[in-house]
Amino acid sequence: MGKGRRARRARAEHVPVVFCDLDYDRGSRPFGRGVAPAPPEGWAVGRAGLVYASWDGRRMLVTGDELIEGPQVASRFLQRLAGGTVVIGHGLLNDLRAVDMVSTVPDAVARAAVDTLALAHRLRGTFYPAGCNLSDLVWENLGVPRRKPHFPDRWGPAQRGTADPRDDAHLVARLWECALRSRRLAWGAGASTKRARSADLTGEHVAHLTGKQLQPEVERWQSRRTRIMARATAWTGCADVPPLTSLPAGCLPAPAVIRDLAERLHQAALIPGDLPDEQLLTACQWMGVGQNAEARYRIAAGRPLTQTLRLRLGQALWESTHVPFMHEFLSTRRLCRTSASAYRTLDRLTSQLQQQRARVASVLDRL
Known part of the structure; x- marks a missing residue:
């Protein structure tokens, strides 16, 4: 194989990846006994943090990051995602539900989505999958603490402090790379399980993480959206x-x-x-x-x-x-x-x- 052919093959193997995290101005999940959680459809997008990278099958190379704030964050966020072959986020499907309320999510973006939270829930396999939040996952898999608190305050951005959404996007990138390299994902302890556990990633899980195969949660997200669009004429x-x-x-x-x-x-x-x-x-x-x-x-x-x-x-x-x-x-x-x-x-x-x-x-x- 000649040098030119090897160079072209190496470039083809580098898959562009976008890691993302959203902050919300209003409507974050309330906490407390007897307090009903607000659905993602009721959250107001405030800021978006993006990390751009490429993946060659062995290692990840971060090429830059971006903070989106100000007016029309949702539509600008979707424009940036349109350029990535794979879009990865922790709780990304919930984020897209919030974004879809003010700016329609293109089908191409939805099909490119990889939600690490959905995968962690599926691996844990319990009815109440505690220990799968980003704080627990980065601690169990990377051994680093997360700056932004896990539970968002019911008053909106009050508990967000000075945390930058790009910080969480970088953590998701490191967690994703660690899972692909080690072929394992560990989660934190829950109410029923007092110690952390982990599971091996199968070839199917790896295909989901790398965007080669559509996540079943993404398929359900799209089918729910199709039913919504079909009912649009029945509201009057x-x-x-x-x-x-x-x-x-x-x-x-x-x-x-x-x-x-x-x-x-x-x-x-x-x-x-x-x-x-x-x-x-x-x-x-x-x-x-x-x-x-x-x-x-x-x-x-x-x-x-x-x-x-x-x-x-x-x-x-x-x-x-x-x-x-x-x-x-x-x-x-x-x-x-x-x-x-x-x-x-x-x-x-x-x-x-x-x-x-x-x-x-x-x-x-x-x-």
Whole structure:
């Protein structure tokens, strides 16, 4: 074999890989006894961390990373993923469920997805697969601690601190490479199992991790989405509001009712103007799950918003376009659990938030 042929074969064996991690502004999983978890369809995407690499079958070469923040994170995130042959993330299928609510996930991106959390759950094989979160996996397999805490705070980004989503994307990359090299994956202890365990990776598992074979969880994700799209024409005459999982961005017409609210708030100098549809739908993500579903159902059915929903959606438009203020407010509210001095700052921020909400209400009451 000549040098040119060997060089071409070596280049062909290098598969581009993208590792990703998302942070959320609102709607992260709450914790506590009796608190129902918010579904991923109710989370508002805040930032995205990406790590670009290539894999030659023996070793991984990291070629760069990127932090995506600011407006329209979901669509920009999907644009970056379109260039990778394999897209890998821990809990990636949940992330794509959140992204799909404001910007339709292309089929090519969904089919290229590799979810290490789904694989860990399948290997553990129990009804409550504890010990499979990223913190446990990187500790058991890599022996390194994770900077970002495992349980997201119910107040949104308050517990995120200074953690960068690229840090977790790098951890996922190291975990993925370690699993492929060692052909084993270990997980942490759970309630029923007091010690960590591990399992060998079969050829099928390796094919799933390298994107050569579609994960069964990805197939189920796509089939669920197909059923949702097929039901899009059956909502108009529906008496009950369908679940939030049935109301992604791809099933909705242009959100004209939200745009009308946004234009009125812009005329009052409360929010920026000319917001794209993605940011209008992101405002729905800042509301509760029930209000989010009702707003989306009314958009799909062509029905007007109720006065209560209109007011809450106007507040959500202001909150989603003033993210730094909301981050400070939510972080300060969390600090009040352990710091008495934080109450003074919280009083000032609460007063400012109430003033803005009153201004929003005065504008929308004229409708």
